[in-house]
């Protein structure tokens with residue numbers, strides 16, 4: 080990575096504004112998945128142990144520039160304190176005099192979590208005044224919020240114009256793993272793309288077609304490809320305005336020698352519900368009144384074989400409606416194949432990470448990204464604004 084990191088700076092006695100992504104799922108005020116908090120611990124520990132005065136900032140949810148009581152960060156600072164094994168002070172605001180005084184009282188090694196930065200309308204607008212107010216709190220800016228690095232906001236981008244700006248360990252690790260894989264992939268290189276819509280994966284498919292040996296397509300978006308091949312897809316998910324594009328992708332794959340594979344059998348149903356009747360049919364035998372919900376056993380086996388023979392696997396998006404147990408088997412079979420593969424496997428966050436966790440296989444995967452949208456943008460070959468804003472290495 081050509082950006083400076085916290086390894087490159089002296090932090091003792093300095094006030095460090097560290098942007099993290101503590102956007103964790105909450106149910107009735109309880110955190111249901113604390114992975115994002117755990118992922119930021121190495122950076123926070125390092126800063127604290129090296130004598131920095133650590134000022135943490137994060138968004139939580141999408142409060143749209145207003146104070147939303149349920150989206151206060153208090154449950155997060157409590158959990159962080161347990162995980163860190165040291166007190167974490169919780170500010171009731173993110174900028175202003177009271178916070179400035181709280182920061183002034185911080186001693187070396189102490190940690191303060193600011194209130195949700197999205198309570199301020201200026202955050203998502205990348206407002207220069209708000210960036211200035213954040214910058215006034217600190218001597219150094221650290222960005223460890225990989226999950227929010229695709230956002231050009233005041234606390235992820237604007238603030239970096241006013242302070243020395245470096246990457247944290249999580250940011251560094253996310254960028255180097257996915258970045259190195261995409262720049263200099265071990266081969267065979269296989270990408271598995273699932274999820275609901277072609278629309279959301281256009282950039283990813285375009286970019287990956289330049290790089291991969293195998294492109295395995297399943298999930299909701301595969302039916303638009305099957306339609307483009309002239310197959311009957313019944314009531315399955317279809318994006319009529321993307322049929323030509325799907326055909327174009329298949330032509331490009333052929334021209335570039337990429338092995339683009341679609342499902343060969345499908346689990347179908349006549350009703351979109353958790354306990355609907357499920358039936359497996361060949362891909363050219365989808366009944367008119369039924370819809371595809373999952374990849375069938377033959378497809379699972381074929382995909383698993385290719386994954387087993389790969390040196391690098393990138394997976395984004397579930398291969399079926401995995402929220403319904405009956406239609407989760409295809410996604411779980413792929414999760415198992417990815418976990419079993421000897422090569423490097425990278426999971427692009429979001430639903431695929433949830434599927435791997437649900438299958439109990441998280442420990443067996445090389446890298447599970449903490450950012451869904453951010454990793455998708457990296458896979459599209461885009462530069463993330465939160466990364467671009469950081470200082471280059473000399």
Ligand SMILES: Nc1ncnc2c1ncn2[C@@H]1O[C@H](COP(=O)(O)OP(=O)(O)O)[C@@H](O)[C@H]1O
Nearest residue numbers: 274275298299371372396398399400429430431
């Ligand atoms: N065959 C299908 N029919 C309808 N929905 C599907 C199908 N396969 C997958 N999905 C849905 O796609 C959704 C995830 O899509 P998406 O948000 O694009 O994935 P990700 O978050 O991994 O990027 C899931 O809610 C899943 O139920």
Ligand SMILES: O=C(OP(=O)(O)O)[C@H](O)COP(=O)(O)O
Nearest residue numbers: 100102226227428450451452453
């Ligand atoms: O959860 C996040 O993104 P993700 O669901 O794409 O992984 C990040 O915290 C960014 O949040 P946002 O999409 O509200 O800007």
